[in-house]
Amino acid sequence: MFIYLKGMSFKHGGRSSLANTIIDTSSGTSVAQFGRVPDGGDGFALDPTGSRLALGFASSVEIYFIQ
Known part of the structure; x- marks a missing residue:
């Protein structure tokens, strides 16, 4: 099973942008990161x-192949 974390960017506060990320829930590892759709x-x-x-x-x- 996988979970999608929607990316975001911040205008203020010195925070860095977060990429869209897909996480493998069985291992907790990121399997893909991509910019905005x-x-x-x-x-x-x-x-x-x-x-x-x-x-x-x-x-x-x-279609994108993920390594």
């Missing part, structure tokens, strides 16, 4: 093995 992105999915990330758009899907 491109404009128009409708969603994303991670395959059960944690090796591929799919970003969905209205008429297309981008």
Whole structure:
């Protein structure tokens, strides 16, 4: 099982930005980090093995292989 942590940035306070992160809940390790989903992105999915990330758009899907 995986959990998605939505990234954020801070304008004030000297805090650093946090990337979007996908965590493997069985090990507690990060399996993927990525910047913002491109404009128009409708969603994303991670395959059960944690090796591929799919970003969905209205008429297309981008697949990323995670190492």
